[in-house]
Amino acid sequence: MIKEGLLYAKSHEWLKVEGNEALVGISDHAQEALGDVVFIELPKVGDTIKMGEAFGAVESVKAASDMYLPVSGKIIEVNTDLESEPEKLNQDPYGSWICKIEILDQKELENLFDHTEYKEED
Numbered sequence: 001m002i003k004e005g006l007l008y009a010k011s012h013e014w015l016k017v018e019g020n021e022a023l024v025g026i027s028d029h030a031q032e033a034l035g036d037v038v039f040i041e042l043p044k045v046g047d048t049i050k051m052g053e054a055f056g057a058v059e060s061v062k063a064a065s066d067m068y069l070p071v072s073g074k075i076i077e078v079n080t081d082l083e084s085e086p087e088k089l090n091q092d093p094y095g096s097w098i099c100k101i102e103i104l105d106q107k108e109l110e111n112l113f114d115h116t117e118y119k120e121e122d
Helices: 028-034 106-111 115-121
Strands: 013-018 021-026 037-041 054-060 064-068 073-078 099-103
Touching (some): 021 028, 099 106
Antiparallel strands (some): 013 021, 037 054, 054 064
16 A cells, blocks of 8 residues: 655655655555564654655564655654554554654655655555
């Protein structure tokens, strides 16, 4: 399942852009490839992370994987519900955002895919 209205990175993170801010999560493809998610390492509020750098990690019964920020941003909020219920990433990958960022360079959004382009890449 690929949700319309989001932007996607090659590394299978999604962004829901709202002005100068964006919610960030992992795609349905990513959660399916990982299998049952059992732990998530969330970023810290206030951290500034450059495009392509790891902002956290997810651990599943199959493997652990870093998550990469699709655009440079400052972490302004994290979804702490995922610390106690990481399985929500499997149950609702597009409803379970991981962090909210302030986008530091709007031009970097041009490197991301819309839902049709991501489908072709998937």
